[in-house]
Amino acid sequence: MNFTRWSARLPGTQRRAAARADRGAGRSASSAPTGGGSVPAARGERADSAHPGAEAPTTAPAGAVDPARLVPTLDGLSVPDVLGHVPALVAVVYGPEHRIAYVNDAYAALFGPRAPGAPAGQALPELRELGLLPLMDQVLRSGKPRTVKSRRVPRGGFPSPHAPCAEAAPDEATEQETRAPRATVDEEPRAAMDAKASGAADREPGTGADQQTTAVHAAEPVEPAPDHAASLTPDRADAADEPGVVRPDKPSAPPGEPPTARDDAPPAGPRAATAIASGRSVIVTGAAMPGKTVIAPACSVRFPRGTARGPVPAAGRRSRDGYYTFTCTPIEVAAPSPTAAAHRGVLIFGADVTDQVEAAERLRASERRQREAAVTLQRSLLPQELEQPDDLRVAATYQPGGTDAAVGGDWYDVITLGAGRTALVIGDVMGRGVRAAAVMGQLRTAVRAYARLDLPPHEVLQLLDGLAAEIDPHQIATCVYAVHDPNEGRLVYASAGHLPILVREPDGSVHRADEPTGPPLGTGGWLHTSGSVPLGPGASAVLYTDGLVERRDMDIDAGVAALEQAFAGATGSPQVMCDRLIRALGITAEHDDDVAVLVLQHPARTGHDAELFHNAALELLGGVEAAPRARAFASGVLASWRFPMELRDLGVLAASELVANSLQHGTPPMRLRLRRTDRRLIIEVTDGDDHLPRRRRAEPVDEAGRGISIVATIASSWGSRRTPGGGKAVWCEFALPEG
Incomplete structure (x- = not known):
């Protein structure tokens, strides 16, 4: 079958033909896009696939877009737009008095709003309580960042020199809403705008699945951001000529003076709930505002999804003390006037480390409990009272x-x-x-x-x-x-x-x-x-x-x-x-x-103490006369030590039994040793045999085997041991009567 006449109808053939035509015409970087009849080459005929070792083309195919042009730029982001959404505490101050240039929503939510231009020593008492003011002075002098870790912030915050975010009673809010001009948002239906605002809030970065960042506002004129704060990063170019937008080249205050609120700032109507719900600035229009203005939320706080969004106090939102790690970084803050020099300032960044601090404290508490248990166990295993x-x-x-x-x-x-x-x-x-x-x-x-x-x-x-x-x-x-x-x-x-x-x-x-x-x-x-x-x-x-x-x-x-x-x-x-x-x-x-x-x-005892410690010994040569000699020796020694008669008799009996046992079962040399201390009488017999005696029950018909049992019965304690040079020692003790 001949496929030649069918090749023109096959789409793959067309693509391959077009690719061959492009390669034949040369690879030029400035080649114009092909007409509608030209199609990309088939995958099988691409140079990189068909010829892996071939040199790559120097230009992209016709109609391709440079990927670098698809990367979004950040030039349009202003500092408030960026720092306002940061969950950490951020404040910017400038000058030797550390005057306030900017505080973000998280900072205002914790410590309350702060008036721009006020000295930090007066308007930011929390910095003094946290010990950051001297640190900020060091940062300005040295030009190097400084960090302090795990500073405690009380549950209710520090005392604020200003009132919390403006809030009104329900009836006051109604009156102010009634007096405020009605505003429309680009003529969109209110329900649609609310739905869009809710969706935007749900898509906001940094918001959880169960929380949204909302803004607390009052029905009163909105004060735009101060000039020197707004000039940290240029605003978006598309809002350059819009009325109500603060520009660096349009200062709102003379040079050298803190910026003030604009007098022509329009009031915020009830439709500003869109800004509250989305957490972003929105453009609104109204009868009382011939142009457009930017309404920025005054402060923000997190609400669980589905709860009412209303005024919330600026401080005291924590149910527990918080801990923050603060880093002070030197920066330059643009001056209100383009001709004035930039201010040296400090960026204060506070990261919430409460969870880490509490986890470390729980770990330390657990270690303390384990250590206390180990110490208690060890002390209970040690002798409670040493034997003396x-x-x-x-x-x-x-x-x-x-x-x-x-x-x-x-x-x-x-x-x-x-x-x-x-x-x-x-x-x-x-x-x-x-x-x-x-x-x-x-x-x-x-x-x-x-x-x-x-x-x-x-x-x-x-x-x-x-x-x-x-x-x-x-x-x-x-x-x-x-x-x-x-x-x-x-x-x-x-x-x-x-x-x-x-x-x-x-x-x-x-x-x-x-x-x-x-x-x-x-x-x-x-x-x-x-x-x-x-x-x-x-x-x-x-x-x-x-x-x-x-x-x-x-x-x-x-x-x-x-x-x-x-x-x-x-x-x-x-x-x-x-x-x-x-x-x-x-x-x-x-x-x-x-x-x-x-x-x-x-101790080396002398005097009366020495009289309480005596030793006496008798060498036993064996034979039938050894036992009588041992009894006589023991009786005389115990009498000289002035023991009571009963104890003397018991001592003589014990010495006689131990000597008899040694004579019968031991080997020479044998020795009888009597020793007294301040608390006991000790009788000990040694011999050359290393077989230790054992106490056993003697039958009524037995003629031997009762000696050790007699000694164990009449003495306080008895025992035996092997001696280092060979042989054994058998001993018994009698407790001395007190007094």
């Missing part, structure tokens, strides 16, 4: 971090182990908040449980290490566990990544317990070891957490050295020493970390 050993004086203090710091996991404890021995522990859980406090509470409880086993310090830390990993595998803690034995006069301790113990000798010298320490609890895989440091009568020691010595701008070793110096000069009771160390290290209520300090003293 017979041979030591102990005091501790805990201070949480400042109000901006979350509570940490510092803790301390004092545990009496029996037989005059005392365990002292201090630790710090890494992290902050309720979680750290909860982990701290679990570790402290575990320490007390493990301490009852009377294990060596390194074994206690070994158990804590495994427990910390079980509680939270991502949580670690540092800890020092120490045991003081008055019979040996030493402090045996083990450390898991904690700071060294400081010991002060009776002569005032301070030294650190520098035995090697292990890693923090929760790391696992480490075998902890124990060390010891002398702590005889007259010596003191301090245990502490890193919050006492660690600073962001100082090495921690320097902090420990400062603590050594302060500890060397600290005297008094342990509680006084705690307070002095806190003050000497500069710990205040605003400190950024929590602090725990534990101070212990081994």
Whole structure:
């Protein structure tokens, strides 16, 4: 089939032919549009599609419009048109006295309308209350913008030197409307204009779906904007020769004087509701106004859609205090006269940050509540009252971090182990908040449980290490566990990544317990070891957490050295020493970390106090004569200590049973030790066997197994432990009668 004769009838063929003709004629930038017979080339034959690598044409196709000409220009916008719709507070002042040039609707709605030309010190009292007047002086002098943040504006606004927006009672408004000339709006039907105005208001930028920006007006002459305010940006060219429009070249006041209202300004009739509804200036005509004039809304306020639009007070529209961030920017304000120099002025821009401030306050309140809960939890987990050993004086203090710091996991404890021995522990859980406090509470409880086993310090830390990993595998803690034995006069301790113990000798010298320490609890895989440091009568020691010595701008070793110096000069009771160390290290209520300090003293007793502390020991060589010798020794010693007969008999019985148990189940060497304090009698027997005795129920036919049960019945407490060199110690205590 021959398609040649049909090609002229196909529209695509025509387009392709026209395109080929245009390309053949050359690509000229000034080529005239083709006639009606020419049509654009088909998409398939465009140069950029058919030949991607070909050079683009230098001119647009005939009839095309330059896209740059389609961009709207902003030259026709005046400053009131732009700033009047800004929801932020805007005011323009000029001159050294900061005379008012312009305030936008949002500013007038909050603080009330302001008379142009009046000094800000008199007409803008809110600027004085907000502390902006000195800031504006700085802006004028330096030429640089300044900002103040989150200034509070009271709910009712600041006192205004002027009356609020003009408002009239319903009957007054009716009278004024009756006396006012009737006006028509370009001879359009009123209902149509109202509908257009409502639609325009709905389409206004910055209006929500449920609110409109309306204007409050009174039936009185409208005062056009001042000349110097209107001259900030030229008005639209199409309104240049219209009567009633203020122009920069037609000043309404002599140079150097503040502009005044025009005398020929026509009154606003009831049809000005169009301007009120739309929020824009409109052109109205009437019998009393031979020309046209611009009616601008005096002030604006938001009404919910569907509510009546009437007079609203200029101030006090807030139901709560507001917060604004004000920025003062230097600008130049055109003078009323074209020949006069421009005024130096300040643009005051206030952004409403009430929601941000209230959100920040809610966040701070929530953080305060969480911190108070964590502090309450931590204080409840710390010992409410420290146990006071017979041979030591102990005091501790805990201070949480400042109000901006979350509570940490510092803790301390004092545990009496029996037989005059005392365990002292201090630790710090890494992290902050309720979680750290909860982990701290679990570790402290575990320490007390493990301490009852009377294990060596390194074994206690070994158990804590495994427990910390079980509680939270991502949580670690540092800890020092120490045991003081008055019979040996030493402090045996083990450390898991904690700071060294400081010991002060009776002569005032301070030294650190520098035995090697292990890693923090929760790391696992480490075998902890124990060390010891002398702590005889007259010596003191301090245990502490890193919050006492660690600073962001100082090495921690320097902090420990400062603590050594302060500890060397600290005297008094342990509680006084705690307070002095806190003050000497500069710990205040605003400190950024929590602090725990534990101070212990081994007092050197003399005089009457020394008479209350005695020790007596007997080496037992074994044999059948060991038990009678032990009973005789105990009876004589207790008699010399002037104990009551009943207590003396109970003590002799307990010593006899413990020695008999050691003779039957233990191995040499054996020793009987009697010790008295101001509050208790302690009886202890040691031997070379490390099998600990257990209390068991003896059957009526059994001839043995009742010794430990008898001791547990007659004594206040009893216990046993393994000794460091091998062997064991079994002890019991009797409380001394008061008086």
